[in-house]
Amino acid sequence: MRHRYFAFLVCLLLGCAIAVGAQSxxxxxxxxxxxxxxxxxxxxxxxxxxxxxxxxxxxxxxxxxxxxxxxxxxxxxxxxxxxxGLIDSHTHIFLWGEDPAKGGYDANILYAGLAQRAARATAAARRALEQGFTTLRDLETEGAGYGDVGIKAAIAEGTIPGPRLFVVTRAISTTGGYNLEGYAPELDMPKGAQLIDGPVEARKAAREQLDHGADWIKVYMTHRSWVDRAGNLVSQPTLTVEELRAIVDEAHGWKKKVACHAYNGIGMQRALDGGCDSIEHGLELTDANIAQMLRQGTWLCPTIAAYYENPAPADTPAGKRDRKRVEVHEPSFKKALAAGVKIVYGTDMGGIDWSKPESIDFEYMVRFGMAPMAAIQSATSRAAEMLEMQGEIGVxxxxxxxxxxxxxxxxxxxxxxxxxxxxxxxxxxxxxxxxxx
Ligand SMILES: [Zn+2]
The missing domain is CATH 2.30.40.10 (Urease, subunit C, domain 1)
Known part of the structure; x- marks a missing residue:
């Protein structure tokens, strides 16, 4: 009995050695x-x-x-x-453009079922890879739930080609803080993000999303924007600092980071005070915002080109807003660049049509004063640093x-x-x- 046990052990060890040999x-x-x-x-x-x-x-x-x-x-x-391989730090593989002529944002959710949306996400992932983007931080599925976790798994198992994905799942905003909106109040419309009110709901949403595979958490800190009578761009703030802090605290506990969509004003200030790790868009950063970003080590993902796509007619409120966004974005980017804010490359692809080149933002970054090598590094080693993959990707x-x-x-x-x-x-x-x- 003992001999047999001994032989079994030897075989086991030999087997292990052979297996290790094969692996190496x-x-x-x-x-x-x-x-x-x-x-x-x-x-x-x-x-x-x-x-x-x-x-x-x-x-x-x-x-x-x-x-x-x-x-x-x-x-x-x-x-x-x-x-x-390039890194796009702001994409939406589940979004198929927001061209008003094709029904705008709402058509994505109202007319495309989940199978069609998954097929589109599959095509988007392939398209990004074909154009040299081997890593994406995909910043929410826009009503397609946890679909990004599934696409990421399908790529990882080799079922479909695509870049390495960092996903955020559903994203978080507040009541009144995300599309679909503008429909009859009696209708219970689907929303493109998970809506929360209060720090308890905020933390719960973060926990759910992290539980289901979010690599980052995405929060909308501003939503609607318009031009006021004095000609200033105004953005509606969404989460309170307390709500955001609950999310950031939860995400950081899981050693994950929080990306905040924020244009300017009150919502931007709350995003910074609440401890966001990256500011998305940052259309109108004040000197004080920039100083706080430098102090806190906050990343900026400017997504410039997207604001030049599909502007509404000039003589409409939306058209005035679209032109004002572009007008304030350029000096904001230049100030952040000059101050040494850490900038990563991002396109908001999906918000703009996936038929557009994914390298669309480089020309804007360089035109606004970024050295070509710095622009390239914003899409390689700097993005890797933000994703805590330095030395592994982007180099x-x-x-x-x-x-x-x-x-x-x-x-x-x-x-x-x-x-x-x-x-x-x-x-x-x-x-x-x-x-x-
Ligand atoms: Zn976006």
């Missing part, structure tokens, strides 16, 4: 020849480089003269600029995930070159390759 068999080596490398963290581009990829990670980056082991698969991007360096893209030209000379992604590798797997020779 090295994955095939892939070597990328990069003509120029923008690595995501360095101040300047580097000359020809070799990037060694094994499995889903980057093993090492060397000079172009380093020996390539026999049997390695070589991908020749020596005629291209190679960069880390071409040893140990990082092999999220690697290439464009034919030089994005430091012409930032719009980032709309021309021809090669995409995600987690070490080539997803698109029209560039390699």
């Amino acid at each position: 068999a090295p994955s095939p080596l892939v070597v990328i020849r990069a003509g120029t490398l923008i690595d995501g963290t360095s101040d300047a581009a580097a000359g020809p480089r070799l990037i060694f990829v094994r499995g889903e990670r980057i093993e090492k980056v060397t000079d172009a003269g380093a020996a390539i082991p026999a049997g390695a698969k070589v991908i020749d991007l020596s005629n291209a600029t190679v960069l880390p 071409v360096a040893p140990g990082a995930y092999a999220d690697i893209i290439a464009v034919p030209g030089d994005p430091l000379k012409n930032i719009e070159e980032l709309k021309n992604v021809k090669f995409v590798m995600h987690n070490g797997v080539v997803f698109r390759n029209e560039a390699a020779r």
